[in-house]
Amino acid sequence: MEQVGDQFERGLEILVVTALEDKLQVGVPEAVEKLHKTGIKLWISSGDELQTAIEIGYSCSLLKNMMEIMILSSDTKADRNNNDPIDNKSSSTGRRKSQAVFPATQPKDGYAVFIDASTVKLVGEGRNAMTLAICDGANDAAMIQEAHIGVGIAGLEGAQALTSANYALGQFRF
Numbered sequence: 001m002e003q004v005g006d007q008f009e010r011g012l013e014i015l016v017v018t019a020l021e022d023k024l025q026v027g028v029p030e031a032v033e034k035l036h037k038t039g040i041k042l043w044i045s046s047g048d049e050l051q052t053a054i055e056i057g058y059s060c061s062l063l064k065n066m067m068e069i070m071i072l073s074s075d076t077k078a079d080r081n082n083n084d085p086i087d088n089k090s091s092s093t094g095r096r097k098s099q100a101v102f103p104a105t106q107p108k109d110g111y112a113v114f115i116d117a118s119t120v121k122l123v124g125e126g127r128n129a130m131t132l133a134i135c136d137g138a139n140d141a142a143m144i145q146e147a148h149i150g151v152g153i154a155g156l157e158g159a160q161a162l163t164s165a166n167y168a169l170g171q172f173r174f
Contacts, residue, residue: 025136025153027173029061036062120146135161 036042044057050071057063120143124131133140133147136155141164144150152165153172162168 024056024060025172029059031173032060032062124148135165137161 032042042062044053044062054063054069063069120131120133123129124147130149131147132149132151133143134151134153135141135144136153137157138160139157141160144152144161144164149167150165151167151169152161152163153169154162
């Protein structure tokens with residue numbers, strides 16, 4: 001494949017380079033901080049790529065520099081072996097995720113947990129926890145539907161999050 005790529009990728013001229021930034025809505029970092037102070041366990045649940053989710057976590061002040069990050073994903077060896085990813089204490093490398101660590105206990109302060117849409121149901125049932133998904137993108141629609149309570153916020157990606165949700169909001173803060 002590299003040889004074929006080397007043959008065709010010669011003498012190319014880059015015409016356009018673009019970058020998109022999906023900015024947080026006004027008030028998100030402050031709301032996250034208030035929720036954290038109440039003792040509510042906050043987990044990042046994202047339909048985005050892992051690196052995008054991590055960057056969003058830092059931008060909304062949910063992630064801090066000294067936190068240990070754990071990733072729960074059904075897209076791992078644990079899932080392919082039909083093991084319960086929540087109770088699997090070992091690390092495994094998923095196809096799309098970098099490293100997945102599955103704790104046997106609930107995350108404590110100082111931890112950030114990333115969960116993909118297909119794992120939301122496992123967390124809710126496996127830990128007897130109520131799950132809430134607040135999302136604004138089309139890539140989050142599956143997560144909104146898996147959560148006990150789904151909240152869609154109007155975003156730049158269209159109305160799919162809104163139509164998938166139990167509750168729809170025009171913006172994060174009024």
